[in-house]
Amino acid sequence: MTHSDADVLAMLALGDPDVDDADIGHVATCPECRAELERLTRVTRAARENGPVDFELQEPSPRVWESIRDQLTATPPAVSEAAPAAVPAAALTELPVRTPARARRRWPVLAAAAAALVILAGIALVVSFRPGGPEVQAQATLSGLPAWSTSNGQATMERESDGTTVLAVQLDSPAVHSGTSDYREVWLMSSDLTKAISVGLLDGGTGRFTMPPNIAAADYPVIDISQQPLNGDPAHSGDSIVRGTLSATR
Template sequence: MHTSPDLLALLALGEDVADDEDLVHVAGCPDCRAELAAFTAAAGSARRAGEATLVAPRPEVWQQISRELHLHEAVAASGPTAPPADPPGPAAQPGDDRPAERRRVRVAAFVLAAALALAVGVGLGTNLDRVGPGATREVATVSLNALPGWPGSSGQAVVEEDRDGNRTLVVTVTSPEPASGPREVWMSTPTAEPMIAMGYLQDGRGRFPIAPSVDLQQFRLVDVSQEPAGDQDFRHSGDSMVRGKLPV
């Protein structure tokens, strides 16, 4: 008998609710592993669907972007009135003071919503926000170029808009390097401060709703990071795979 979907949903939230027998079964059952992965993806995507989660970047993210945009040279040329080389303090620190319990409650609500969507045939994960063919227009598209350490990697980011003005970020990424953990999609300003965590790729693809409050004139950079296995840190790992700037 397969593991209960309710139990798999709780496992996707990181809850320690399974006994040894259930864990052994999930580890050896392809069907249950796939269902657990779908619940995990749904939790990650849906948690971000209702609002833009602003995240303070790690210093190395700013350093990478600064090198790409030659911002250090601009600082030296413009003198003391230029912006500092290091980013200012973050506008929000989601991981600093937020209790773990509140995070679990929010994600649990979204996982339950995803389960209901599955029951009526809408689907889980990246299919939650899929729109019908011909119902969207392309607002912007950009190629995602490999960062140092990720030769041969590439991708594309497209912003779609439906007839009601709802926007979706569609990202595809390929890499010769196997994934060592989840690969996360981010939107950020040119200074990488703050960043918006959009969600995780599944098999190199993902569709992520863009909150109405997000100004694409400011959050033009699309970045895909390799996050560590079992990552519990809401911040960018500092290991960017590919990046590009939306032409908006």
């Protein structure tokens, strides 16, 4: 199967109207191209709404690196040059030959194995002392809008141990009709529904979305999941499936 060119998918994600109908039709029926377009659409929307986001890598504790360094720089054990005790001649053929040179060759292997054990031990310590699960700060019951009266869902605002705020949603609703180019999107809305911010596309019935650091949930307490046409327009379609308001859990 010939898939749509990457430039065509980028044009669709940017909302460029100068795309052939044949390409639009192919993307609507091709799961691979559709998935790539959704990924590009998320990137485009994030760049427009939030600007670049910096991610900070976390490194292991200094104690872990110190243990590894100590293992790798430790002095190899001294090899005795003393003559071995006398062994009956008949038993010599049963004993393995071990020379000081061979023992020295084995030391790097033992040091590497020790370093690997230190790393594994450090990982085990990090896991064993990791705090419990995320703290649920607010939750909402999502009810179906009139056109989607049989739909429902749940949403929770959670704070991870690293301080990140995550919106977790679960949607129970009839699937998007096969063969259409529609997709589903999760939004934060103001109480009067005059402002809306997209937090991501919903693939399937559940999803977890990292909240933008400059957005306060108190200013956007309404959770909305919409059905969107694949037309390059990043605005809310007006076709809301479910909606609910977050309430603090404490």
